[in-house]
Amino acid sequence: MRRSTASWGFWKTLRATSRSELPKKAPRAEKWRRAMHLASFQFPLPVLSSAMLRKRAAPQETRMAQGSPLSRLKHSEAANGLALISPTALYAILLLAAPLLTILAYSFFKDGYLTVIHEVTFENYKAVWTDPIFRAILLRSLIVSGLVTLVTVALAFPIAYFLSFHVRPDRKSLWLFLITIPFWTSYLIRVFLWKVILGYNGVINSGLKSIGLIGEGQLIEDPLQMLNTVGAIAATLAHAYAPFAILPIFVALEKIDRSLLEAGQDLGESRVMTFLRVTLPLAMPGVVAAVLIVFIPTIGDYVTPELIGGGKLPMVANMIQAQLLPLDNKPMGSAIAVSAMAVVALISLAFVFANRRYLRGPK
Amino acid sequence: MKLPSLRIYAFAYLAFLYAPILLLPIFAFNDGTIIAFPLKGFTLDWFSQMFANDTLGRAVRNSMIIAGSTAVLATAFGIFAARAGTRFSFPGKGPIMGLIMLPLVLPEIMIGGSLLLVLLAIGIELSILTVILGHVLIATPYTIAILNTAFASLDRSLEEAAYDLGEGKLSTFRLITLPLVLPGIISSMLIAFTISLDEFIIAFFLAGNEPTLPTYIFSQLRFPKQIPMIMALGTCLVLLSIILLTIAEYVRRRGLKKTGAKDTGGFL
Numbered sequence: 001m002r003r004s005t006a007s008w009g010f011w012k013t014l015r016a017t018s019r020s021e022l023p024k025k026a027p028r029a030e031k032w033r034r035a036m037h038l039a040s041f042q043f044p045l046p047v048l049s050s051a052m053l054r055k056r057a058a059p060q061e062t063r064m065a066q067g068s069p070l071s072r073l074k075h076s077e078a079a080n081g082l083a084l085i086s087p088t089a090l091y092a093i094l095l096l097a098a099p100l101l102t103i104l105a106y107s108f109f110k111d112g113y114l115t116v117i118h119e120v121t122f123e124n125y126k127a128v129w130t131d132p133i134f135r136a137i138l139l140r141s142l143i144v145s146g147l148v149t150l151v152t153v154a155l156a157f158p159i160a161y162f163l164s165f166h167v168r169p170d171r172k173s174l175w176l177f178l179i180t181i182p183f184w185t186s187y188l189i190r191v192f193l194w195k196v197i198l199g200y201n202g203v204i205n206s207g208l209k210s211i212g213l214i215g216e217g218q219l220i221e222d223p224l225q226m227l228n229t230v231g232a233i234a235a236t237l238a239h240a241y242a243p244f245a246i247l248p249i250f251v252a253l254e255k256i257d258r259s260l261l262e263a264g265q266d267l268g269e270s271r272v273m274t275f276l277r278v279t280l281p282l283a284m285p286g287v288v289a290a291v292l293i294v295f296i297p298t299i300g301d302y303v304t305p306e307l308i309g310g311g312k313l314p315m316v317a318n319m320i321q322a323q324l325l326p327l328d329n330k331p332m333g334s335a336i337a338v339s340a341m342a343v344v345a346l347i348s349l350a351f352v353f354a355n356r357r358y359l360r361g362p363k
Numbered sequence: 364m365k366l367p368s369l370r371i372y373a374f375a376y377l378a379f380l381y382a383p384i385l386l387l388p389i390f391a392f393n394d395g396t397i398i399a400f401p402l403k404g405f406t407l408d409w410f411s412q413m414f415a416n417d418t419l420g421r422a423v424r425n426s427m428i429i430a431g432s433t434a435v436l437a438t439a440f441g442i443f444a445a446r447a448g449t450r451f452s453f454p455g456k457g458p459i460m461g462l463i464m465l466p467l468v469l470p471e472i473m474i475g476g477s478l479l480l481v482l483l484a485i486g487i488e489l490s491i492l493t494v495i496l497g498h499v500l501i502a503t504p505y506t507i508a509i510l511n512t513a514f515a516s517l518d519r520s521l522e523e524a525a526y527d528l529g530e531g532k533l534s535t536f537r538l539i540t541l542p543l544v545l546p547g548i549i550s551s552m553l554i555a556f557t558i559s560l561d562e563f564i565i566a567f568f569l570a571g572n573e574p575t576l577p578t579y580i581f582s583q584l585r586f587p588k589q590i591p592m593i594m595a596l597g598t599c600l601v602l603l604s605i606i607l608l609t610i611a612e613y614v615r616r617r618g619l620k621k622t623g624a625k626d627t628g629g630f631l
Contacts, residue, residue, distance in 0.1 A: 081451025085459060088444040088503065092463045095500050099477035106480055159376050162369045175373075177612050182380045184554075185604040186561045188577045189597040192584055193383035196390075196398045203386065206399035242380060293468055300470020302564055307584065317472040317564075324476050325568075337476060 106334035116330055124335035134319065138340060141299050141315040142347070144230055148237040149295040153287060155238070156245035160286070161279075163246070164253035176250070183243035191303050194236040198226040198308070228310040236308050237298050244297075245290040252286025253279070284358030292348055299344050316340040384601055391595040398590055409595035419596070422579035425491050426560055429575060433498040433559035434552040440499065441506030441551055442544075448507070449514040466501045474500060475568035482569070489571030497565035502555035509554060513547025513618060546618020553611035557604050576600070 107124055110117040128134050163175050182190065197203045205223040208214045214223055226232050256279060264274035302317035311318075316336065323333030352359070390398050394406035413419060444463055448456070466474060478497050479489075487493065517540065525535040541548075563577035570578055580596065583589040 077451050078453040081447045081453030081456070084443055084451065085447035085453070085456075086443075088440040088447075088463055089459050091440055091499070091503075092459075092465075095478065095496055096465060096474070097462060099481045100473070102481050102484065103473070103477040155376065158369060158372055162373045166369060173612075173616065177608075178377060179380065181605060181608055182384060184557050184561070184608055185384065185601045186577070186580075186597060188561070188563045188580055189387070189593075189600065190383055192580075192593070193386055193597075196386065196590075197383060199398075201397060201399050203398070203400060210400050239380070239383070242376075296468045297470050300472045302472055302567075303581075317470065320472055320476055321568075324479060330480060333476065334480070337473060341473065 103334045104338055106331050107338045109331045109334075111329045111331045124331050125339065127332065128335045128339050134336065134339075137314055137319055138316060138343065140230065140313065141340070142343070144234050144237065144315060145295050145299045147230075147234045148241065148298050149291050151234065151238040152241050152245040152294050153249075153290050156242060156290065157249055157283075157287070160246050160249035160253055160283075163250050164256075176247075179243050179246055183240075187240060188303060190240060191236055191307050194232070194239065195227065195307050198232050198235075200225070200227065202226075227308060228312050230309075230313060232308050233304050233313065233315075236304050237301060240304070241294045241298060244293050248289035248293060249283060249286040252283045252289075256282045281358055284355060288352060288355050288359065291351060295351075296344055296348060299340065387594055387598045387601060390591065391598040393591070396588065396591060398594065409591045412592045413595050413599075416592070418574060419579060422574040422576050425570075425573050426576040429491050429494050429498060429566075430556045430559040432495045433502050434556040436495070436499045437502035437506045437555040437559075438510075438548055438552045440503045441510045441555075442548065444503070444507045445510035445514045449511055449517075450519075463507065464504045467504045471501065471562070471564040472568075475565040478565070479568045489569055489573075491570065491573050491575070493569040493571070494566050494573075494575065497569050498559040498562055501562065501565065502558045505558060506551040506555050509551040509615070510544065510547050513544040516619065517543055544618070546614045550611040550615040550618070553607045553614075557607050557611075560600075561604070 106116065108120050108122070110119050110121050110123065159179070163172060167175055195202070199205070200223050204226070205214060208220070209223070214220045260278050260282070261274055264278045265271070269277065299315070300317045301315065302321055305311075305313055305315040305318050309315075314322075320333050320337045320340070323329050323336060327333075389402070391409055392405055392407070393402050394408070395403035444460070447453070448460055474497060478493070478500075482489065482493055521539050521543070522535055525539045530538065561577065563581060566575040566578050567581065574582070576596075580593055583593055
């Protein structure tokens, strides 16, 4: 999603400039611009396009600006854009990039009592990766996140498909609104409600008891033991992240040119085959985005393992929190956090790489 | 409506999304100390208990200050970034925007944990101020997502006309751009407010001894006696969130109508 917004902004500017300025330009510049425009259709990769942009922005500035070099610089598009973004960028650098680098640095430091010894060492990582508890917790986190991602995306796809293809256009935003509401309302309370639902004396068990399904001599002897299981954690997280998966898939489906589907059917494919060979591949960028946007945050979830797992089934975030706050071993906590994020990043990259043929964009 | 089964599935999915939330009011008014069926009777005790609670009062006040500041600051940062992102191209745009949007996918514990390390290292005392710092960070990407739509649907010729008619940069922004993106700004402030109001992990790491609503709720969840009151509190919170979101959505749609843009969907 992030990439698409960035490249979309780029598209807009590119289109706008080419539209408004084309007639005034010299023929050579026009040719160059057209070529660039075409080329960027072929390779709509943000990296590539920003590089090209820099190349073509330079001659334009010299033409447009008059006066001293300083005022030319002040009026260039790049300077304007950079000046405008600088407050937000500075904030992100100071409060996001710098702290993340700090956590990376801390992971190589030694822990002294109440202090941190600034001495580079790999001991933390050695301790983390040889610790069977860490490996078990990381594995559990990956399994839970994988399960949650699978369930959420699989359940979300039909909804996104329904929204995009079967809902009247003027109703779409109402549906999206209804779907996103639960996502914005108190996460903590929603997670806790699952504890209430699944608990030993919870809604399901007491409900079954009151209709006579649970009890001595009944269908089920003892109340169901649902809390403190990986399944319960996964169910809760899947519920919490459901809208996260719908939105990117919906956006990808909306972008599909409907005439492609008609073409598929005109050429004799069945509805199912058209879906498999046209719709699904074109929706894959959305599916990949949905997978990442669910998988990465769920791995770092703290609340659900704590409440639903009863603290007995910790995930990585619980381990990080324990090291950072109660145990106050900041280098160790940092090493765990960095290790976990590195594993997540590797898996995500591998996933993106495996799906690279869907992400290339229109040919 | 070619596939009725898909429609049924969609409604079932909505029901699944809402089912847990619907339990809140049921047990908030239930005259029983344990959260279980069958229901006992109607009571307003839990609500009066809620209003009489002093710590809760302080948590509410803290949360309102944090959420209000976050809404204003995150939206201000969002305006800068969305304007720069939709209007200008500049070197390093991809990486810069990437960094700003990173909190969308980064687990909150990474943000809370890393900020905690830095704040402790430079010796800043934890307070609601430090929570605001963290919340602005996570709310800004959402405000940018909303404001991007607002700025992208802006007709640039209107601004150019204002320049041609002799207005300066600032006055054009104030007279032309701002009124047109105002719905987007209001809607993004409401969303940022809701995000901050609900955020737990960062507040848990950075609030020090000050309670916020989510950290207060979290601390009470281990006392079974307090649960009915938490259900009442949850009912109020969810209602408040829904009201804020509905206003945000209403404003957003009006704004889209004003600029004549096509409504492409929700907030993101």
